Amino acid sequence: MTEKIKYAIIGAGCMGQEHILNIGIIDDAEVVALCDTSEQSIKESLELLNYEVAIFNDYNDLIEANIANAFIIATPNFTHIDVLKDVMKSGVHLLIEKPLCTTVKDCQEFEKLAENYPGVIWTAMEYRYMPPVQRMIKEIHNNTIGDLKMLSIREHRFPFLHKVDDWNRFAIKTGGTLVEKCCHFFDLMRLIAQSEPVKVYASGNQDVNHLDETYDGMTPDILDNAFVIVDFENGVRAFLDICMFAENSEYQEELCAVGSIGKIETEVPSNASGITNSDIRIGMRGEQTALKENITVDPKIHEAGHHHGSTYYEHTSFIKAIRNNTKPEVSLNDGLIAVAIGEAAEKSIKEGRVVQMSEFNL
Ligand SMILES: NC(=O)c1ccc[n+]([C@@H]2O[C@H](COP(=O)([O-])OP(=O)(O)OC[C@H]3O[C@@H](n4cnc5c(N)ncnc54)[C@H](O)[C@@H]3O)[C@@H](O)[C@H]2O)c1
Known part of the structure; x- marks a missing residue:
């Protein structure tokens, strides 16, 4: 063609x-x-x-x-x-x-x-294609930090925006915040860990956002903050810290992975900041200084969206x-498992317990 x-x-x-x-x-x-x-x-x-x-x-x-x-x-x-x-x-x-x-x-x-x-x-799944995230994944998969043991992802950002017909205010229409928004992060966890999730434990609530809004007489029911722990088959432990009433954050996402011999971390600047570059740091155990590298997104690509250049790279792939x-x-299966981890996390919060992924017929 x-x-x-x-x-x-x-x-x-x-x-x-x-x-x-x-x-x-x-x-x-x-x-x-x-x-x-x-x-x-x-x-x-x-x-x-x-x-x-x-x-x-x-x-x-x-x-x-x-x-x-x-x-x-x-x-x-x-x-x-x-x-x-x-x-x-x-x-x-x-x-x-x-x-x-x-x-x-x-x-x-x-x-x-x-x-x-x-x-x-x-x-x-645009987050896979953000240049600093891509670089971090490459280093982890090249065993730069040894065997991956712990992965943490923090997203501190602005509340859900207004959408056409306000469809994103109710969990029934979105799947719930941990499906709608956080499937990105669960997909990243699985991609980085190269393993399947075994169990999920989460704590979260709707504490601040949208409580004074009503749509057809109903108040929105979407979580605005949560901690989620996901254990993977290969022993990797992953953690998500999501807060959606933290818009004045320098970085929207912060990722940190620790392996048996070192640690790697990076950040994604908030889109509103207009900043097109971020650092990746690799600190090896026993060494005094960390290797630091700056990763820049081409400004033309950065301008074409809200996801740090990732939508462009997703399309080229x-x-x-x-x-x-x-x-x-x-794949579709990647999409499915990301939703399943989100659904498990929502269930964990509702039922106040650890949810085993075997409860889903995946
Ligand atoms: N990858 C990301 O980071 C990311 C970011 C934002 C949104 N999304 C996803 O993109 C999708 C759209 O979200 P959005 O933020 O653009 O919402 P939006 O409300 O801004 O846009 C949705 C559009 O779909 C239209 N629509 C509704 N029903 C339709 C139908 N039957 N046929 C044709 N058009 C129809 C609406 O009129 C509206 O224009 C959602 O699934 C959302 O989760 C992904």
């Missing part, structure tokens, strides 16, 4: 628009269609594109039109399962925004339906898989 990859965006809201900006800086790709039920989202997306594309408000018409080789599914989480079942008819390559679905049950249903799908199906007919780097 020498011509450009032709993308259609299903769900042209906040994340759909980040995809549009990133595709716009990739030479061998273009957006050829937008599909959204909101006129406002279509209008904003067209302003970003600055050229005419086919417009749909029903994705069945987009499928029928047969004008794209790849669909990006960036509709609200609770709609993913129905959209996915329908877009299976198209046979085109699929990049599905996280979380794959809001429940393990829905993810499994889709995974089964997708067994013999002809195209690439890729779960969008997705396109490579399409062109080389290779397996997705982030």
